[in-house]
Amino acid sequence: MGTGTSSELVVVEDRIDQPDEVVLRRQVDGLSRALDVVGSTRPLTLVLLGPRPTDRTMRFLTRTCRVLCVSPQSGKGMTSVLHDSLSALLPLALPFPESTAQNPIKQVELEFIRTGEPDPWITEVLAAAEFGMDEVTATLKAWVEDGIHQEVRD
Incomplete structure:
Protein backbone atom coordinates (compact mmCIF):
# COMPACT_ATOMS: atom_id res chain seq x y z
CA MET A 1 0.00 0.00 0.00
CA GLY A 2 1.24 3.47 -0.60
CA THR A 3 0.16 6.76 -2.05
CA GLY A 4 2.55 9.11 -3.72
CA THR A 5 5.91 8.65 -2.05
CA SER A 6 4.68 6.41 0.78
CA SER A 7 6.28 2.97 0.86
CA GLU A 8 4.48 1.51 3.85
CA LEU A 9 3.82 -2.22 3.83
CA VAL A 10 0.38 -3.10 5.23
CA VAL A 11 -0.57 -6.67 6.11
CA VAL A 12 -4.19 -7.54 6.89
CA GLU A 13 -4.79 -10.57 9.10
CA ASP A 14 -8.28 -12.02 9.44
CA ARG A 15 -8.40 -13.33 12.99
CA ILE A 16 -12.08 -14.25 12.74
CA ASP A 17 -11.24 -17.35 10.71
CA GLN A 18 -7.80 -17.93 12.29
CA PRO A 19 -7.81 -16.82 15.94
CA ASP A 20 -4.68 -18.82 16.92
CA GLU A 21 -2.21 -16.31 18.36
CA VAL A 22 0.78 -18.65 18.09
CA VAL A 23 0.27 -18.86 14.33
CA LEU A 24 -0.14 -15.08 14.14
CA ARG A 25 3.12 -14.48 16.04
CA ARG A 26 4.98 -16.94 13.78
CA GLN A 27 3.63 -15.33 10.61
CA VAL A 28 4.54 -11.80 11.68
CA ASP A 29 7.94 -12.91 12.99
CA GLY A 30 8.66 -14.73 9.70
CA LEU A 31 7.65 -11.72 7.62
CA SER A 32 9.71 -9.40 9.80
CA ARG A 33 12.79 -11.63 9.49
CA ALA A 34 12.34 -11.90 5.72
CA LEU A 35 12.19 -8.11 5.44
CA ASP A 36 15.34 -7.83 7.56
CA VAL A 37 17.18 -10.38 5.36
CA VAL A 38 16.47 -8.42 2.18
CA GLY A 39 17.40 -5.15 3.90
CA SER A 40 13.98 -3.56 3.65
CA THR A 41 13.47 -0.25 5.40
CA ARG A 42 9.76 -0.12 4.67
CA PRO A 43 7.59 0.43 7.75
CA LEU A 44 5.33 -2.52 8.49
CA THR A 45 1.73 -2.16 9.67
CA LEU A 46 -0.41 -5.09 10.73
CA VAL A 47 -4.20 -4.67 10.59
CA LEU A 48 -5.93 -7.27 12.73
CA LEU A 49 -9.57 -7.98 11.89
CA GLY A 50 -11.39 -9.71 14.69
CA PRO A 51 -10.89 -10.08 18.41
CA ARG A 52 -7.99 -8.22 19.99
CA PRO A 53 -5.06 -10.48 20.88
CA THR A 54 -3.79 -10.90 24.43
CA ASP A 55 -1.45 -8.31 25.91
CA ARG A 56 1.46 -10.74 25.60
CA THR A 57 0.86 -11.16 21.86
CA MET A 58 0.38 -7.42 21.38
CA ARG A 59 3.73 -6.73 23.07
CA PHE A 60 5.37 -9.28 20.77
CA LEU A 61 3.77 -7.81 17.64
CA THR A 62 4.52 -4.18 18.48
CA ARG A 63 8.24 -4.94 18.70
CA THR A 64 8.33 -5.38 14.92
CA CYS A 65 5.38 -3.46 13.49
CA ARG A 66 2.59 -1.00 14.07
CA VAL A 67 -0.62 -2.82 15.00
CA LEU A 68 -4.15 -1.62 14.30
CA CYS A 69 -7.02 -3.69 15.70
CA VAL A 70 -10.40 -3.54 13.99
CA SER A 71 -13.14 -5.30 15.92
CA PRO A 72 -16.09 -6.67 13.98
CA GLN A 73 -19.34 -4.86 14.66
CA SER A 74 -22.67 -5.29 13.04
CA GLY A 75 -25.19 -2.63 12.27
CA LYS A 76 -25.54 0.52 10.23
CA GLY A 77 -22.28 2.11 11.36
CA MET A 78 -19.94 -0.67 10.19
CA THR A 79 -18.57 1.40 7.30
CA SER A 80 -17.86 4.37 9.53
CA VAL A 81 -16.28 2.12 12.19
CA LEU A 82 -13.95 0.64 9.57
CA HIS A 83 -13.14 4.08 8.17
CA ASP A 84 -12.40 5.45 11.65
CA SER A 85 -10.24 2.45 12.55
CA LEU A 86 -8.22 2.53 9.34
CA SER A 87 -7.94 6.31 9.02
CA ALA A 88 -4.54 6.17 10.74
CA LEU A 89 -3.21 4.58 7.54
CA LEU A 90 -4.49 7.35 5.28
CA PRO A 91 -2.45 10.45 4.48
CA LEU A 92 -3.69 13.66 6.05
CA ALA A 93 -5.51 16.05 3.76
CA LEU A 94 -4.31 19.46 4.90
CA PRO A 95 -5.86 22.65 3.56
CA PHE A 96 -3.65 25.11 1.75
Missing part, protein backbone atom coordinates in the same frame (compact mmCIF):
# COMPACT_ATOMS: atom_id res chain seq x y z
CA PRO A 97 -2.45 27.83 4.13
CA GLU A 98 -3.83 30.53 1.85
CA SER A 99 -7.33 29.10 2.11
CA THR A 100 -7.45 29.14 5.92
CA ALA A 101 -5.32 32.11 6.92
CA GLN A 102 -6.47 35.66 6.61
CA ASN A 103 -4.15 38.40 5.42
CA PRO A 104 -2.07 39.16 8.55
CA ILE A 105 -1.31 42.71 7.40
CA LYS A 106 -5.02 43.47 7.08
CA GLN A 107 -5.62 41.93 10.51
CA VAL A 108 -3.04 44.26 12.09
CA GLU A 109 -4.52 47.26 10.29
CA LEU A 110 -8.02 46.35 11.48
CA GLU A 111 -6.74 45.96 15.05
CA PHE A 112 -5.18 49.44 14.95
CA ILE A 113 -8.39 50.90 13.52
CA ARG A 114 -10.42 49.15 16.24
CA THR A 115 -8.21 50.43 19.06
CA GLY A 116 -8.10 54.04 17.93
CA GLU A 117 -5.99 56.32 15.77
CA PRO A 118 -3.40 54.32 13.82
CA ASP A 119 0.23 55.34 14.25
CA PRO A 120 1.60 56.85 10.99
CA TRP A 121 4.86 54.92 11.41
CA ILE A 122 3.01 51.61 11.67
CA THR A 123 0.75 52.54 8.78
CA GLU A 124 3.82 53.22 6.64
CA VAL A 125 5.44 49.88 7.55
CA LEU A 126 2.22 48.00 6.86
CA ALA A 127 1.91 49.72 3.47
CA ALA A 128 5.49 48.73 2.67
CA ALA A 129 4.82 45.15 3.81
CA GLU A 130 2.28 44.79 1.01
CA PHE A 131 5.24 44.94 -1.41
CA GLY A 132 7.50 42.54 0.47
CA MET A 133 10.48 42.38 2.75
CA ASP A 134 12.74 44.52 0.56
CA GLU A 135 10.27 47.40 0.68
CA VAL A 136 9.99 47.18 4.49
CA THR A 137 13.80 47.17 4.71
CA ALA A 138 14.00 50.24 2.47
CA THR A 139 11.37 52.03 4.58
CA LEU A 140 13.19 51.31 7.84
CA LYS A 141 16.53 52.30 6.29
CA ALA A 142 15.01 55.60 5.14
CA TRP A 143 13.76 56.28 8.68
CA VAL A 144 17.23 55.65 10.12
CA GLU A 145 18.88 57.85 7.50
CA ASP A 146 16.29 60.61 8.05
CA GLY A 147 16.94 60.40 11.79
CA ILE A 148 20.69 60.65 11.30
CA HIS A 149 20.30 63.63 8.94
CA GLN A 150 17.93 65.29 11.41
CA GLU A 151 20.45 64.92 14.26
CA VAL A 152 23.25 66.33 12.07
CA ARG A 153 21.12 69.41 11.30
CA ASP A 154 20.22 69.96 14.95
Whole structure:
Protein backbone atom coordinates (compact mmCIF):
# COMPACT_ATOMS: atom_id res chain seq x y z
CA MET A 1 0.00 0.00 0.00
CA GLY A 2 1.24 3.47 -0.60
CA THR A 3 0.16 6.76 -2.05
CA GLY A 4 2.55 9.11 -3.72
CA THR A 5 5.91 8.65 -2.05
CA SER A 6 4.68 6.41 0.78
CA SER A 7 6.28 2.97 0.86
CA GLU A 8 4.48 1.51 3.85
CA LEU A 9 3.82 -2.22 3.83
CA VAL A 10 0.38 -3.10 5.23
CA VAL A 11 -0.57 -6.67 6.11
CA VAL A 12 -4.19 -7.54 6.89
CA GLU A 13 -4.79 -10.57 9.10
CA ASP A 14 -8.28 -12.02 9.44
CA ARG A 15 -8.40 -13.33 12.99
CA ILE A 16 -12.08 -14.25 12.74
CA ASP A 17 -11.24 -17.35 10.71
CA GLN A 18 -7.80 -17.93 12.29
CA PRO A 19 -7.81 -16.82 15.94
CA ASP A 20 -4.68 -18.82 16.92
CA GLU A 21 -2.21 -16.31 18.36
CA VAL A 22 0.78 -18.65 18.09
CA VAL A 23 0.27 -18.86 14.33
CA LEU A 24 -0.14 -15.08 14.14
CA ARG A 25 3.12 -14.48 16.04
CA ARG A 26 4.98 -16.94 13.78
CA GLN A 27 3.63 -15.33 10.61
CA VAL A 28 4.54 -11.80 11.68
CA ASP A 29 7.94 -12.91 12.99
CA GLY A 30 8.66 -14.73 9.70
CA LEU A 31 7.65 -11.72 7.62
CA SER A 32 9.71 -9.40 9.80
CA ARG A 33 12.79 -11.63 9.49
CA ALA A 34 12.34 -11.90 5.72
CA LEU A 35 12.19 -8.11 5.44
CA ASP A 36 15.34 -7.83 7.56
CA VAL A 37 17.18 -10.38 5.36
CA VAL A 38 16.47 -8.42 2.18
CA GLY A 39 17.40 -5.15 3.90
CA SER A 40 13.98 -3.56 3.65
CA THR A 41 13.47 -0.25 5.40
CA ARG A 42 9.76 -0.12 4.67
CA PRO A 43 7.59 0.43 7.75
CA LEU A 44 5.33 -2.52 8.49
CA THR A 45 1.73 -2.16 9.67
CA LEU A 46 -0.41 -5.09 10.73
CA VAL A 47 -4.20 -4.67 10.59
CA LEU A 48 -5.93 -7.27 12.73
CA LEU A 49 -9.57 -7.98 11.89
CA GLY A 50 -11.39 -9.71 14.69
CA PRO A 51 -10.89 -10.08 18.41
CA ARG A 52 -7.99 -8.22 19.99
CA PRO A 53 -5.06 -10.48 20.88
CA THR A 54 -3.79 -10.90 24.43
CA ASP A 55 -1.45 -8.31 25.91
CA ARG A 56 1.46 -10.74 25.60
CA THR A 57 0.86 -11.16 21.86
CA MET A 58 0.38 -7.42 21.38
CA ARG A 59 3.73 -6.73 23.07
CA PHE A 60 5.37 -9.28 20.77
CA LEU A 61 3.77 -7.81 17.64
CA THR A 62 4.52 -4.18 18.48
CA ARG A 63 8.24 -4.94 18.70
CA THR A 64 8.33 -5.38 14.92
CA CYS A 65 5.38 -3.46 13.49
CA ARG A 66 2.59 -1.00 14.07
CA VAL A 67 -0.62 -2.82 15.00
CA LEU A 68 -4.15 -1.62 14.30
CA CYS A 69 -7.02 -3.69 15.70
CA VAL A 70 -10.40 -3.54 13.99
CA SER A 71 -13.14 -5.30 15.92
CA PRO A 72 -16.09 -6.67 13.98
CA GLN A 73 -19.34 -4.86 14.66
CA SER A 74 -22.67 -5.29 13.04
CA GLY A 75 -25.19 -2.63 12.27
CA LYS A 76 -25.54 0.52 10.23
CA GLY A 77 -22.28 2.11 11.36
CA MET A 78 -19.94 -0.67 10.19
CA THR A 79 -18.57 1.40 7.30
CA SER A 80 -17.86 4.37 9.53
CA VAL A 81 -16.28 2.12 12.19
CA LEU A 82 -13.95 0.64 9.57
CA HIS A 83 -13.14 4.08 8.17
CA ASP A 84 -12.40 5.45 11.65
CA SER A 85 -10.24 2.45 12.55
CA LEU A 86 -8.22 2.53 9.34
CA SER A 87 -7.94 6.31 9.02
CA ALA A 88 -4.54 6.17 10.74
CA LEU A 89 -3.21 4.58 7.54
CA LEU A 90 -4.49 7.35 5.28
CA PRO A 91 -2.45 10.45 4.48
CA LEU A 92 -3.69 13.66 6.05
CA ALA A 93 -5.51 16.05 3.76
CA LEU A 94 -4.31 19.46 4.90
CA PRO A 95 -5.86 22.65 3.56
CA PHE A 96 -3.65 25.11 1.75
CA PRO A 97 -2.45 27.83 4.13
CA GLU A 98 -3.83 30.53 1.85
CA SER A 99 -7.33 29.10 2.11
CA THR A 100 -7.45 29.14 5.92
CA ALA A 101 -5.32 32.11 6.92
CA GLN A 102 -6.47 35.66 6.61
CA ASN A 103 -4.15 38.40 5.42
CA PRO A 104 -2.07 39.16 8.55
CA ILE A 105 -1.31 42.71 7.40
CA LYS A 106 -5.02 43.47 7.08
CA GLN A 107 -5.62 41.93 10.51
CA VAL A 108 -3.04 44.26 12.09
CA GLU A 109 -4.52 47.26 10.29
CA LEU A 110 -8.02 46.35 11.48
CA GLU A 111 -6.74 45.96 15.05
CA PHE A 112 -5.18 49.44 14.95
CA ILE A 113 -8.39 50.90 13.52
CA ARG A 114 -10.42 49.15 16.24
CA THR A 115 -8.21 50.43 19.06
CA GLY A 116 -8.10 54.04 17.93
CA GLU A 117 -5.99 56.32 15.77
CA PRO A 118 -3.40 54.32 13.82
CA ASP A 119 0.23 55.34 14.25
CA PRO A 120 1.60 56.85 10.99
CA TRP A 121 4.86 54.92 11.41
CA ILE A 122 3.01 51.61 11.67
CA THR A 123 0.75 52.54 8.78
CA GLU A 124 3.82 53.22 6.64
CA VAL A 125 5.44 49.88 7.55
CA LEU A 126 2.22 48.00 6.86
CA ALA A 127 1.91 49.72 3.47
CA ALA A 128 5.49 48.73 2.67
CA ALA A 129 4.82 45.15 3.81
CA GLU A 130 2.28 44.79 1.01
CA PHE A 131 5.24 44.94 -1.41
CA GLY A 132 7.50 42.54 0.47
CA MET A 133 10.48 42.38 2.75
CA ASP A 134 12.74 44.52 0.56
CA GLU A 135 10.27 47.40 0.68
CA VAL A 136 9.99 47.18 4.49
CA THR A 137 13.80 47.17 4.71
CA ALA A 138 14.00 50.24 2.47
CA THR A 139 11.37 52.03 4.58
CA LEU A 140 13.19 51.31 7.84
CA LYS A 141 16.53 52.30 6.29
CA ALA A 142 15.01 55.60 5.14
CA TRP A 143 13.76 56.28 8.68
CA VAL A 144 17.23 55.65 10.12
CA GLU A 145 18.88 57.85 7.50
CA ASP A 146 16.29 60.61 8.05
CA GLY A 147 16.94 60.40 11.79
CA ILE A 148 20.69 60.65 11.30
CA HIS A 149 20.30 63.63 8.94
CA GLN A 150 17.93 65.29 11.41
CA GLU A 151 20.45 64.92 14.26
CA VAL A 152 23.25 66.33 12.07
CA ARG A 153 21.12 69.41 11.30
CA ASP A 154 20.22 69.96 14.95
